[in-house]
Amino acid sequence: MRRIGFFGAHRSGKTTVATLVADRLADRTHVSVLGSAEAFVDSESDRGTPDRSGLDIEWTVVDADAGPEPFDRCVGSLDTAFVVVTPDTLDTVSAYEEIATGYDTDLFLIVTRMRQADRELIRAFDGPEVAEYVYEDAAIPRAMEADEIPTLEDRTVEAVLIEALQPDRLEPDAALDALETRRRSVVNVEVMDRSQADTVMNMFENAGHLTAYYGCNCTYHDGHVLARMP
Numbered sequence: 001m002r003r004i005g006f007f008g009a010h011r012s013g014k015t016t017v018a019t020l021v022a023d024r025l026a027d028r029t030h031v032s033v034l035g036s037a038e039a040f041v042d043s044e045s046d047r048g049t050p051d052r053s054g055l056d057i058e059w060t061v062v063d064a065d066a067g068p069e070p071f072d073r074c075v076g077s078l079d080t081a082f083v084v085v086t087p088d089t090l091d092t093v094s095a096y097e098e099i100a101t102g103y104d105t106d107l108f109l110i111v112t113r114m115r116q117a118d119r120e121l122i123r124a125f126d127g128p129e130v131a132e133y134v135y136e137d138a139a140i141p142r143a144m145e146a147d148e149i150p151t152l153e154d155r156t157v158e159a160v161l162i163e164a165l166q167p168d169r170l171e172p173d174a175a176l177d178a179l180e181t182r183r184r185s186v187v188n189v190e191v192m193d194r195s196q197a198d199t200v201m202n203m204f205e206n207a208g209h210l211t212a213y214y215g216c217n218c219t220y221h222d223g224h225v226l227a228r229m230p
Contacts, residue, residue: 004164005062006037006110007071008084009092013112013134016144017084018063020157023149025061028212029054035063040149055165055186055212055228068095075099080106080164082131087111087118093127108163110134131163132217158214162188162224169224172200179209179229186228190221200225 006021008014018037025031026041033041041061062078064070075081083096093109100107108131111122115136122130134140134152143150166188170178175187191197194213201211204227215223 001058001060002079002164003060003062003077004080004082005064005071005074005078006082006084007064007068007096008066009089010066012066012084012086012089013110013140014066014084015063016140016150017082017110017112017132017134017157017160018061019144019149020152021160022061022063024157025054025059025161029056030058032058032060033063034060035065037061037063039147040144055210055226056230057165057228068092068099071096072099075103075105078105080108082108082110082160083128084110084112086113087115087121090121090125090127097127106163106167108160108167110160129163129167132157132159156215156217158223159216159218162214162216162226165226172203175227176203176207176209179204179227180207182229186226189225189227190218191223191225192221194222197223197225201227 006014006018015036019040022031022033022037022041083093107128109128110132112134113136114133140150166186169188169190172189175189178184178187189200191200197213204211209227210230211227213223213225
């Protein structure tokens, strides 16, 4: 089970991101949705098919109420938390970081309404690692206002799932050894293309482990293979 939460100020794009993530998860596996995103993705959704493995992991997506107070109340029950901000509201992140101190919960940043001009600002920001950018697109709020799930052309929210499952990247042999010696229950290997992904997945599967391919928007590679002990 993975329990992840999305937090942020009102109109930060929090519900949009939670909806996109929950919708993608429903294609892979069973997902429970709590909060406003439940209006877009069924609270108990499972559209998974055998060729789109969810690594046999069930997920709960928490679309929390706005502000840091809901984060303070439930951070201890989460595996991973995502603070959703716009480039203009980066100064609000510190409140969530302070609350997260002392909890064994990974904290990442998601930046919405990004513009190309904001990239240097985000790179220079001293805060949680950025899990994903969502660029400004008028079609996104239009879809949400029409109670529809937005379609992001040529983009993916799978980077959010990758960070929630295993942010550390390993080379294939080291990843397999980490599973075999039970030093890690989930491993993450970057792959240049789908051909390499198939090779890496076969290696894990031949050793008896579960595998899944996750696409990403990274510049230098196409995706990630994640594997876990059955």
